[in-house]
Amino acid sequence: MEKKIKRILFWFGIIVLVGGAVFGMIKLAGRASMSQTALLANAISASDWIQGNKDSRVFLVEYSDFQCPACKIFYSFLKDIEGKYGDRLQLVYRHFPLSQHANAMLAAQAAEAAGKQGKFWEMHDKIFEGQNTWASQGKSDAEKTFTSYAQSSGLNTDQFKKDLSSNEIKVKIENDYKGGIKSGVNATPTFFLNGKKLPPPTSYGDFENTIVQAINANP
Amino acid sequence: MEILRTQSSKLSTPIHKGSVWAFVVISFLGFLDATFLTAEHYLGPLLGCPIFGGCDKVLISPYSAVGGIPVAMFGAVYYLTVFILGVAYFDTGRARILRFAANLTPLGLIASLWFLYLQLFVIKALCFYCIISLLTSTLLFVLGLIIRSRFGADMT
Numbered sequence: 250m251e252k253k254i255k256r257i258l259f260w261f262g263i264i265v266l267v268g269g270a271v272f273g274m275i276k277l278a279g280r281a282s283m284s285q286t287a288l289l290a291n292a293i294s295a296s297d298w299i300q301g302n303k304d305s306r307v308f309l310v311e312y313s314d315f316q317c318p319a320c321k322i323f324y325s326f327l328k329d330i331e332g333k334y335g336d337r338l339q340l341v342y343r344h345f346p347l348s349q350h351a352n353a354m355l356a357a358q359a360a361e362a363a364g365k366q367g368k369f370w371e372m373h374d375k376i377f378e379g380q381n382t383w384a385s386q387g388k389s390d391a392e393k394t395f396t397s398y399a400q401s402s403g404l405n406t407d408q409f410k411k412d413l414s415s416n417e418i419k420v421k422i423e424n425d426y427k428g429g430i431k432s433g434v435n436a437t438p439t440f441f442l443n444g445k446k447l448p449p450p451t452s453y454g455d456f457e458n459t460i461v462q463a464i465n466a467n468p
Numbered sequence: 469m470e471i472l473r474t475q476s477s478k479l480s481t482p483i484h485k486g487s488v489w490a491f492v493v494i495s496f497l498g499f500l501d502a503t504f505l506t507a508e509h510y511l512g513p514l515l516g517c518p519i520f521g522g523c524d525k526v527l528i529s530p531y532s533a534v535g536g537i538p539v540a541m542f543g544a545v546y547y548l549t550v551f552i553l554g555v556a557y558f559d560t561g562r563a564r565i566l567r568f569a570a571n572l573t574p575l576g577l578i579a580s581l582w583f584l585y586l587q588l589f590v591i592k593a594l595c596f597y598c599i600i601s602l603l604t605s606t607l608l609f610v611l612g613l614i615i616r617s618r619f620g621a622d623m624t
Contacts, residue, residue: 263552267499270500270503274503274504274506278508349593
């Protein structure tokens with residue numbers, strides 16, 4: 250009898266160990282990998298790309314990488330947020346191209362080059378929507394893809410190509426990146442709501458709630 | 469309870485207790501790693517792409533899932549099976565259970581080598597956690613060889 254109880258306890262212990270391990274690993278994978286107390290180092294300026302109501306006191310700054318799959322997911326979330334609350338907040342896009350994404354920098358340059366002709370957001374949307382196409386392409390093919398986006402947006406493609414490799418654009422992207430580093434960005438996308446870094450949202454609902462709370466607190 | 473009792477009469481040479489302990493502990497570590505990768509597969513995209521590393525590239529590649537199930541989950545099932553069999557051996561002392569677990573280890577090694585090939589030559593990015601899995605599956609394979617060598621040829 251005592252033997253039987255010992256065996257039951259033994260296997261119960263193993264079940265608890267395995268269950269605890271699964272729980273712990275899920276928690277670890279879902280934990281906030283970024284510090285949640287960091288503040289936005291660089292205030293919004295005239296050089297930023299801003300959508301929404303520029304008079305709103307609520308501003309959401311995103312540090313993003315066009316080639317990051319998670320950023321693509323948040324791109325569709327932000328479209329929805331903009332549609333619902335665009336009149337009550339400002340949405341700011343800043344570049345944070347990661348070195349492991351071969352075409353991320355070029356994509357950022359393409360968005361900026363389009364921005365020179367007043368079509369930043371249109372190019373921004375096209376780049377995210379076409380991520381699966383250009384992300385796996387070589388540099389020259391990706392450049393052709395971006396140029397085709399420029400053409401379909403009615404941009405002057407000669408000017409676009411010239412701007413694409415301009416030093417001015419590269420410096421602007423690098424400045425965004427450096428500002429991100431100063432603000433403690435270590436993954437993309439990273440969001441700052443009214444200057445405070447948000448923990449990584451676990452769902453769209455969670456993300457939307459946080460924004461709605463900020464909007465309600467700043468009518 | 470028959471923990472740590474071995475049926476040494478059915479073995480050509482006794483199994484070193486340390487090898488079995490190592491077998492169980494390493495399979496548990498492999499299980500932790502594969503479970504973490506499985507959780508990352510489901511939670512990862514919302515967490516974003518880290519500033520350093522190729523894990524996101526590996527984990528979002530089409531090779532990271534088969535039929536919608538992340539390969540890491542197959543790994544977790546493999547390591548859990550080996551772990552439970554190892555523990556069952558400690559409980560029952562039945563060498564056959566241990567031999568069965570040891571016979572599974574080549575599967576883990578082959579899968580890990582295949583993933584290493586994919587990472588090096590197809591995806592062209594290395595994922596730290598996948599390398600940990602390669603390490604644990606290799607160690608399990610070596611321990612499996614040691615354990616199998618202790619069994620007599622007639623043992624099935």
